Amino acid sequence: MSTVVMVVIAVIIVAAVVAAVAFLGRPRARTHRLRRRFGPEYDRAVERHGGRTAAEEELLTRERKHRELPLRDLPPNRREEFRAQWVGVQERFVDEPARAVEQADDLVRVVMAERGYPTRGFEDQVAHLSVEHARTLDHYRSAHAVSGKAAAGEASTEDLRQAMVHYRALFEDLLSAPGGDRPEKAPAAPPAEPAAGPARETRS
Known part of the structure; x- marks a missing residue:
């Protein structure tokens, strides 16, 4: 050869x-x-x-x-507007914790929609968010579970307080500037109320 x-x-x-x-x-x-x-x-x-x-x-x-989603980043002024709205929601927690959690859920979905994410159907939301926001999805799932309990009048004030922490984690992740730092720790919880037990409130 x-x-x-x-x-x-x-x-x-x-x-x-x-x-x-x-x-x-x-x-x-x-x-x-x-x-x-x-x-x-x-x-x-x-x-x-x-x-x-x-x-x-x-x-x-x-x-x-x-x-395929028409995703877009939020301009700095819009991010600050949303953060100001979050402050108002958190302040409401002191007097109306269940209503504050409901508003936190609404605000998160508003931010999602403005970023270009679909907001119909929780599992679809999770699937779309998981590609870029997987790190905070456990927070969102926990908050969503508490929201369900709150709707049935079965959430304690501590449950609601933790839900605010969980919603805040995804909220900040969605607002983060492109390439910007995302919080490694969960945000601080709103102040706890002295009352214990399930929180039952009427929508205003």
């Missing part, structure tokens, strides 16, 4: 090995990327689907749908 033939064969073998390594490494690289991007949402999807393949297909679909 001539040297030229041997060289050609060697090149073919090396190319085949490189191609095989690249092919086998693609799923691992995809898994690593999705884990980094979605965080706890990745594990939720795996648990829900009972396996990694279907979970990753769902997350890839979320990314595709996210790219």
